[in-house]
Amino acid sequence: MVDWLSAWGLADPGAVVRHLADLGLAFLLALPIGLYNERHERSAGLRTFPLVAMAACGFVIVAVSVLGRESEAQGRVMEGLITGVGFIGGGAILKYRGHADGTATAAGLWVTGAIGAAVGYGLFDIAAILALAAFLTMRGLKPIKKFAQRDPADAAETRR
Secondary structure: OHHHHHHOOOOOHHHHHHHHHHHHHHHHHHHHHHHHHHHOOOOOOOOHHHHHHHHHHHHHHHHHHHHOOOOOHHHHHHHHHHHHHHHHHHOOOEEEOOEEEOHHHHHHHHHHHHHHHHHHOOOHHHHHHHHHHHHHHHHHOHHHHHHHHOOHHHHHHHHO
């Protein structure tokens, strides 16, 4: 029975629990970002952000398991991960009439990939800081963005 379990990578139940915990944490850290985007009807939302975080975390877990934590190949894994998540984010950007929409969503997806990668490498403090900063940036800077986008002529008209 043990040989069958080890063939499936289940010989170390502790590792399975750690992997489940890491993937769950990546999911949970990305969830508020995805929920915020979903509530504001962005092109990516509640499902996309947690999936990106879990996928990034999963790729890192697999890379560490196969290549070893200290392997120089970890840099190539990160390069591929950064490029892949950037490609997904690029799909969220829509351009029309000289205006691009979705750049914040694309950046949010990119940072969500970094959150997942940080969890996969066991850098939980970085993952938590990134998640908090991304959520606060998307939510907290929205009023400032609206203020900055106001037409100065409209503001002068309102003051009269």
